[in-house]
Every structure is written in C-alpha cells, then in structure tokens.
Amino acid sequence: MKLGVKMRRICLLIVLLFIxxxxxxxxxxxxxxxxxxxxxxxxSTGDFRSFKSVYHQDAVLVNGITKNSYPIKNAFEGWEKGFIDTKSEEIIANIDVKFSERLFDEFTAHETGIFHYYTINKNGDKNDTYVHFESLWVKKNNKWKMIMEYQKSRTTEAEWNTL
Known part of the structure; x- marks a missing residue:
C-alpha cells in the first residue's frame, strides 16, 4: 500500500474519532x-417526590452560606414546605441555572455556576435568591443523579446577568 493511501486512511480515522x-x-x-x-x-410544579429523585440517595448538601454540611435528606426537610406551597398555589416558585464550567466524562460530572431561585406570593411580591453553586453528578443505571450540591455563597442579579 502506498504511503499516501495510508496517510489518508489515518487522517480519515482521526477525523472520525474526533467527530x-x-x-x-x-x-x-x-x-x-x-x-x-x-x-x-x-x-415550578411543586412535585417534591420527583425533585428528590434527581438526587442520589446518599447525596450531600454543602452549605457555604451557613458553613454546614449534611445529608440531602436533612435539606429536604427544610425545602418541603416550599413545594407544598407551590403545589397548593400559595406561591409560584422557579429555579434557573447558568454554568461557568462543566467538567464531565461518561459517568461523572462537576458543574459550577449560579442558580436563581425565586418565589412570588399571592400579593405579587417576588423574592429572588442568587447563589454560586457547584454540583457533582454520577450516572447510575443510565440516570444522572446529583451526589453533592455545594451552595457556596450568595451573589447578585448583576453577577447573574454577566454569566
């Protein structure tokens, strides 16, 4: 086989692997x-059961705001009322995320960014919270599960808008 043909095949293989x-x-x-x-x-729908299913059963919440770390199950206890209020339409709740970095392979991921959580009560009063976060994910049985959520620190709408 000529050298030129071999080189073309190698180049084609490299391109296919890259694609x-x-x-x-x-x-x-x-x-x-x-x-x-x-x-x-x-x-946004107040579906607490499905919300919990996003997390690995052994997930950890690291709270940089309060300087604590604990099982996600403990965090669920504090968050459940917001879901009940959302489901019963006492409030409107929403969360959006923006990423500054996403590192991953086939079975693990680490993401860094800001989340914007807000609620609107029946009077129309809006409560906005912006938080720097990191999340660590694992893929088990073809499903991504968050195994660690690190709420690092509060931030501002201005910083959210620049991300």
Whole structure:
C-alpha cells in the first residue's frame, strides 16, 4: 500500500474519532441538561417526590452560606414546605441555572455556576435568591443523579446577568 493511501486512511480515522468524541460530549451535555430541566420543572410544579429523585440517595448538601454540611435528606426537610406551597398555589416558585464550567466524562460530572431561585406570593411580591453553586453528578443505571450540591455563597442579579 502506498504511503499516501495510508496517510489518508489515518487522517480519515482521526477525523472520525474526533467527530465521535464531539458527538459523545454533546450527548452527555444533553443528558445533564435534561436532569436540570427535570429539577427546574419539579420546583415550578411543586412535585417534591420527583425533585428528590434527581438526587442520589446518599447525596450531600454543602452549605457555604451557613458553613454546614449534611445529608440531602436533612435539606429536604427544610425545602418541603416550599413545594407544598407551590403545589397548593400559595406561591409560584422557579429555579434557573447558568454554568461557568462543566467538567464531565461518561459517568461523572462537576458543574459550577449560579442558580436563581425565586418565589412570588399571592400579593405579587417576588423574592429572588442568587447563589454560586457547584454540583457533582454520577450516572447510575443510565440516570444522572446529583451526589453533592455545594451552595457556596450568595451573589447578585448583576453577577447573574454577566454569566
């Protein structure tokens, strides 16, 4: 076989492997985006059971605001009332996320960004919270589960808008 033919085959193989790598990355990002969409939807509908299913059963919440770390189950106890109020239409709740960094492979992911959580009560009063966060995910049985949520610090709408 001539050297030119071998080189073309090698180049073609490299291009195909690169395309496969890019495609695989897109699939992972899409899967993670779907997990976040599920989380966002559960907050806005007050579906507490589905919200909890986004998290791994052994997940940990690291709260940089209060300087604590505890099992996510303890955090659920504090968050449940907001879901009850949302489901009963006492409040409107929503969460949005923006990412500054997303590191991942086929089975693990670490994401950094800001989330914007807000509620609107029956009087129309809006309560906005912006928080720097990190999340750590694992993929088990073809499902992404958050295993660690680190709420690092509060931030501002201005910083949210620049991200």
């Amino acid at each position: 496969q790598f890019i495609y695989a990355q897109d699939i992972i990002i899409n899967e993670l985006d779907e997990a976040w969409k599920k989380l966002e939807n559960t907050v």
